[in-house]
Amino acid sequence: MSLDATHDPKLKSWVTSANGHAEFPIQNLPLGVFSVKDGPKRGGVAIGDRILPLAEAVPHLKGAAKKAAKAGAGATLNALFAMGPGARQALRTGLSALLAKGSEARPDLVKLKDATLHMPASIGDYTDFFAGINHATNAGKQFRPDTPLLPNYKHVPVAYHGRASSIRPSGTPVLRPNGQRKPASEPEPSVGPSRNLDYEMEFGVWIGSGNAQGEPIAIADAANHIAGYCLLNDWSARDIQGWEAQPLGPFLAKNFCTSISPWVVTPEALAPFRAAQPPRPEGDPQPFPYLWDEADQAAGALDCELEVLLLTPAMKKAKEKPTRLSLANTTHLYWTFAQMVAHHTVGGCNLNPGDLFGSGTISSTTEDGFGALLEITQGGRKPITLPNGETRRFLEDGDEIIFRARCTREGAAPIGFGECRGVILPAR
Ligand code: CA
Numbered sequence: 001m002s003l004d005a006t007h008d009p010k011l012k013s014w015v016t017s018a019n020g021h022a023e024f025p026i027q028n029l030p031l032g033v034f035s036v037k038d039g040p041k042r043g044g045v046a047i048g049d050r051i052l053p054l055a056e057a058v059p060h061l062k063g064a065a066k067k068a069a070k071a072g073a074g075a076t077l078n079a080l081f082a083m084g085p086g087a088r089q090a091l092r093t094g095l096s097a098l099l100a101k102g103s104e105a106r107p108d109l110v111k112l113k114d115a116t117l118h119m120p121a122s123i124g125d126y127t128d129f130f131a132g133i134n135h136a137t138n139a140g141k142q143f144r145p146d147t148p149l150l151p152n153y154k155h156v157p158v159a160y161h162g163r164a165s166s167i168r169p170s171g172t173p174v175l176r177p178n179g180q181r182k183p184a185s186e187p188e189p190s191v192g193p194s195r196n197l198d199y200e201m202e203f204g205v206w207i208g209s210g211n212a213q214g215e216p217i218a219i220a221d222a223a224n225h226i227a228g229y230c231l232l233n234d235w236s237a238r239d240i241q242g243w244e245a246q247p248l249g250p251f252l253a254k255n256f257c258t259s260i261s262p263w264v265v266t267p268e269a270l271a272p273f274r275a276a277q278p279p280r281p282e283g284d285p286q287p288f289p290y291l292w293d294e295a296d297q298a299a300g301a302l303d304c305e306l307e308v309l310l311l312t313p314a315m316k317k318a319k320e321k322p323t324r325l326s327l328a329n330t331t332h333l334y335w336t337f338a339q340m341v342a343h344h345t346v347g348g349c350n351l352n353p354g355d356l357f358g359s360g361t362i363s364s365t366t367e368d369g370f371g372a373l374l375e376i377t378q379g380g381r382k383p384i385t386l387p388n389g390e391t392r393r394f395l396e397d398g399d400e401i402i403f404r405a406r407c408t409r410e411g412a413a414p415i416g417f418g419e420c421r422g423v424i425l426p427a428r
Pocket residue numbers: 128129200202234358360361
């Protein structure tokens with residue numbers, strides 16, 4: 001993926017708040033869906049503290065860019081995603097020129113603070129991978145201290161099919177789930193609110209153009225099927241999970257809610273922050289050819305810093321800032337996003353525009369970068385003490401979890417993702 005004039009760190013916008021904006025400078029141009037007051041849902045692009053509705057951009061664009069803006073102007077971005085990378089790149093080039101300093105056009109903008117952000121696409125299917133190797137190791141250690149990773153881990157990009165209906169945009173409150181719990185300390189299972197509610201810091205992958213059933217996507221072509229990325233919180237009820245997942249995978253422990261950041265950061269915006277996939281440690285098996293592509297290994301990973309913050313009711317009351325629980329990076333994934341796409345389809349499964357993948361929890365190698373409380377508190381056995389003296393094993397009612405991400409590189413304008421946040425409400 002090549003860099004062009006849209007990535008120039010010196011490029012400025014006539015939208016003055018975009019210049020030097022920590023997340024949405026003119027070099028980012030993330031896509032989303034918003035509404036104002038009781039108005040309809042509309043596609044738009046974030047620029048500084050404003051949104052440019054794509055419908056407002058249409059009269060100022062030509063050719064493929066105009067077609068793409070029309071496709072994205074409605075209540076979901078699925079039709080735009082379906083058009084693939086060429087249309088998306090043309091739209092980026094057109095929007096960049098339209099919003100750049102020196103452009104004579106002045107389309108109407110909407111203030112971000114006046115807008116409600118919605119799901120960017122209608123999600124047909126959601127799949128959650130398990131590609132964060134440090135998380136897989138830490139979680140596995142709790143059950144198998146000597147062999148935390150199962151024998152398939154380094155051969156198969158492990159995943160399960162999740163629940164699309166309960167995915168919600170950032171800011172939607174999260175109801176503590178009820179379910180069956182059976183801790184080792186209790187002789188019989190009981191039904192009630194989860195006592196071990198947790199978050200999982202993940203990267204979300206939006207699928208662009210899909211594939212026909214029975215026609216797998218080749219690894220070398222897989223990146224062309226990714227429309228963008230977001231932050232994803234795979235809320236997890238550990239006590240429900242421990243009891244129900246014997247032997248099948250997550251069900252009620254994870255299907256009550258998944259939160260995402262509402263802006264779709266495109267592969268083009270992330271081009272300056274591409275990274276080589278970290279070399280596989282000595283002795284790891286060579287992946288099968290359908291998972292291996294030299295270009296993907298050379299530049300198929302991303303270098304994004306991921307931050308998890310906690311804001312408790314007591315901290316809110318005292319007007320304190322959220323406290324950081326961890327800082328990790330997307331380079332801690334064992335499989336690339338292209339490998340996930342290739343693996344998902346190798347058996348013949350068809351992907352559709354607007355399908356969503358979770359990467360799996362991303363943890364660094366050290367405690368200050370663990371992506372879930374399960375790891376930080378060792379399954380609740382070692383509570384953490386917050387700066388204000390409060391302690392936590394797992395999340396309590398009223399706790400708010402905030403994810404942020406930031407990409408920085410020498411010679412590139414830094415960009416961000418916007419927040420993915422959710423507050424826990426008591427079980428009903
Ligand atoms: Ca997960």
